[in-house]
Each structure stands twice: as structure tokens, then as C-alpha cells.
Amino acid sequence: MSLLRVENLCASYGASQALFGVNFTLAEGEVLALMGRNGMGKTTTVKAICRMIPSTGTVQFAGQDLHRLPSFRAARLGLGLVPEGRRCFASLSVAENLIAAARPGPWTTARVCAFLPRLGERMGQRAASLSGGEQQMLAIGRALMTNPRLLILDEATEGLAPLIRAEIWATIAALKRESGMAILLIDKSIRELAQVADSAAIIARGKTVWSGAMADLSADVSEQYVGV
Template sequence: MMLLSVENVAASYGASQALFDVSFQIDEGQVLALMGRNGMGKTTTVKTICRLLPVTSGKIQFAGQDLARLPAHKAAQLGLGLVPEGRRCFTNLTVTENLTAAARPGHWDQGKVNALFPRLAERCDQSAGSLSGGEQQMLAIGRALMTNPRLLILDEATEGLAPLVRQEIWAAIASLKQETGMAILVIDKSLKELRQIADNAAIIQRGETVWSGSINDLNTDITHRYIGV
């Protein structure tokens, strides 16, 4: 069953158009990798889905509702859980306070987040600003899960992290897919890891979807042409 549909979406930052024709869809329980080189419109697409940037044309539907007509907080209430690029934790609040600030009723609570990321349990009374970059990323993911989303959106969740921490993050994402069946939209450059968790992929180049399909069909020619790996 389709959960998110992005159809021919265009969006602009003021007079500067950033998206021209972006289309893809995510079904319930699916993981989609949104790919492309830097500056091609991936984060802008996420901002548009989450209603942080207006849609100038096209359609975005989530859980059968027209997102383009909703403010950001209403879209979030429908079940969009965003882990933004740059983490953006509340640095002056503790780990526990960051998690409880985002809490909504449902499966995910602090105990389940701590089970997914045991480091957070060890640091529950520390301020988020005192955590390492990897721990802050775990907290950002945990905070999004505390909203009990239907779709978890991860924007560069492993960027700039040490290899061991990256492995922990990827293992957590794999666990979410296998054990919860949560739909996930993930932006990342690690094609090897994406192949292990994603069902489908969509590639954006200069604000347009230039390829979409099963990640198993993502061959060397396509990746060299549009991703550069």
C-alpha cells in the first residue's frame, strides 16, 4: 500500500528554483534510498516533503492526504519523522529531555530507544551538547522515533562519523527495517550499506528524478553517470 507519493514536484528558494521535476513513491514498510551528488536537490526534496519549503507545482500525498496544503506541524502529526542533516539536537537539554520533548503515544518510548542505542541510556542525564557527534546522531534518530512516525526520514545520518559509529547507525537502521517494518527514506552516500537495507532507489540530478527502481537494478553504468562512484 502506497504511503508517500511525490509526483512532478517543483520548489524554489525565493526566485531561485531548486526542484524542477521530482517523482518517487514509498509503500508501507519499504526503504527508499534517495541518491545523487551533492547539491542536486536531495535535502531540498526532504524539506519540501516536510513542509519546510513550499511546493510550487506537483503533488505530495502522504497517507492519502495532500501534504502541499498542510503546515509543517500538521504534516509531522500525520507521521513524518525527520532526522535532519546536522542533527540539530537541543544542546542545552539532557538526553532524556530531548527525547521526552518529542514524545507522542505509540510503540516507541525512551526504553525502546535506549535498547536501540544503549549509549543514550548511559548518558541520559548529560546535556546533548556534551555528547560526541555520533551520540548526537543517535539522539537525533531516537528523538524522531519518539514521535512514533509512519515514515522515518534520515538525511545524511552517517555523514562525518567515525567508522565504528557509522556501523552502529547502519545496524540500527537495519534493525528498524527488519523488526518494525517501518517505512524509511534515507539519504546517504554509502552505496554498499544502502544496498543492504534499501528496497528501491531514486536518483536526483539538478532537481529532477533521472532514475528510479529497485536498488538491485542500480548498475555500475547508472552509478557512474549520476552518483560518481
């Protein structure tokens, strides 16, 4: 049984329609790469799943219809979001950012700091004083503190130096290996996605144009819909 089922998802920003039929499923413990060029609807899909924008179609999570729920209740079902642009609480300390998101479960402040040691070294620092890579780690740690069943990472490596990008990818691989949670990934790096993703769905012009096992994604399809 699928943990997340998205069927014929359509969404608009005012009078401008952005999604015209997005379809994919994600199982417990699976890592799915949501792929496509810039502006094709990936982040809009995430916003629709998380109930940040109105949408139609089917978005079913853990057997519940998310369209019936406000965003905060959808999140409480187990949606953990690492948003594009990080969006840490700049004036709060690292510790306060983590505590603000905490919900009961195995991911505690101590476990997050053990998993992301750099956060443990900076618990008293304000988020605004952290480097870009450290802020991204904080955004991941904050999402883990919600104890999600599904972790959504929207462009988690965007704008970071190569060494920091490699560290983020290592963190994602460790989460897959050690946590068993489902993960939905948006990123531009096909090579890194291929190393961690079990499956993929490609969006072009607001519609799913390909979905399947990551191992079955051909170079031709990748070049047609994802390559620059």
C-alpha cells in the same frame, strides 16, 4: 497503495528554482534510497515533503495532500525526520530531548533506550556534551519518539568515524528488520545503501533521472549520477 507519493515536485528558494520535477513512491515498510551528488536537490526534496519550504506538484502521504497542511500537522500524520546536521537541543539533556518529541505510540523512552543503549547510559547528560555519534543516535531516538510511519534520515552518517558509521548502519538495518516502518534514506555510500534499501530514486539537477528496485541499479547509472 503507496504510503508516500511524490509527483512532479518543484520547489524554489526565493527566485532560485531548486527542484524541477522529482518523482518517486514509497510503500509501507519499504526502505527507499534517495541518491545523487551533492547539491542536486535531495535535502530540498526532504524539506518540501516536510513542508519546510513552499513547493508545487503532488506530495501525498497516507492518502492526504501535504500541500494543504502546515509542517507541524504534516509531522503529526507520521513523518519522523532525522535532519542533516543532527540539530539536537544542545542545552537540554538526552532525556529532555526525547521527552520533547514524544507522541503516543509504541516507541517510548524505555523502548528507545533499549534499542539505543548508549542513550540510556547518558540520559542526564546535555546533548552538547555528547560525541558526534552519540548526537546522531539521539537524533534518531528523538525521531522515533514521534512514533512515525515514515522515518526520514538525511545524511545520518556524514562526518562520523568509520566505526560509528558502521554502528549507525547497523541501527538502520535493525529498524528495517524489527520496526516495519517505512524509511527514506539519503547517504553517499552506495555500498551500505545497497544492503538496506529496497528501492532507489536518483536526483540530478533537481529532477528524478532514475527510479526502481535497488537490485536493478546498474553500475553505469550509479557512476553517471552518483559516483564522484
